[in-house]
Amino acid sequence: MAREVTALPYIIDGGCIQVGSIVHTQLCDRLGIDLPIFAAPMGFVTGQELAAAISNAGGLGIMSFSGSPSPLLRDEIRRLRSLTNKPFGVNVLLSGPHLPFPIEALVDVCLDERVPVLSTFWGEPEGARQILAQLTKPD
Numbered sequence: 001m002a003r004e005v006t007a008l009p010y011i012i013d014g015g016c017i018q019v020g021s022i023v024h025t026q027l028c029d030r031l032g033i034d035l036p037i038f039a040a041p042m043g044f045v046t047g048q049e050l051a052a053a054i055s056n057a058g059g060l061g062i063m064s065f066s067g068s069p070s071p072l073l074r075d076e077i078r079r080l081r082s083l084t085n086k087p088f089g090v091n092v093l094l095s096g097p098h099l100p101f102p103i104e105a106l107v108d109v110c111l112d113e114r115v116p117v118l119s120t121f122w123g124e125p126e127g128a129r130q131i132l133a134q135l136t137k138p139d
Contacts, residue, residue, distance in 0.1 A: 034058030041091030052083030062089035089117030
């Protein structure tokens with residue numbers, strides 16, 4: 001359900017715009033969300049349903065990395081997308097004893113599926129950084 005906030009007074013304070021009792025930041029604008037609330041990607045707890053619920057409520061739902069290989073991750077992203085038309089994120093674990101496949105394959109899936117926000121955890125994001133640098137190079 002959309003909230004109508006334009007009739008409420010605006011208060012500008014340190015880069016935040018408070019509309020009535022709702023705080024809206026520049027980061028909200030950049031991410032296309034209503035509220036500066038992020039779902040923490042916690043292990044197997046933050047799956048597609050919880051991430052979609054947070055996104056549908058106006059925050060940024062971030063689906064936790066489940067240790068899935070690329071084809072399953074693609075299915076999980078598509079399931080999440082079927083539950084919301086709002087921005088969401090996917091968290092990718094960069095290292096750990098249970099990663100028998102290259103991290104680049106997971107980042108590639110996120111890029112192929114046009115995941116709006118990619119977050120990383122546990123490790124140096126060098127592989128992900130190299131892929132993202134390739135995307136942002138001027139032609």
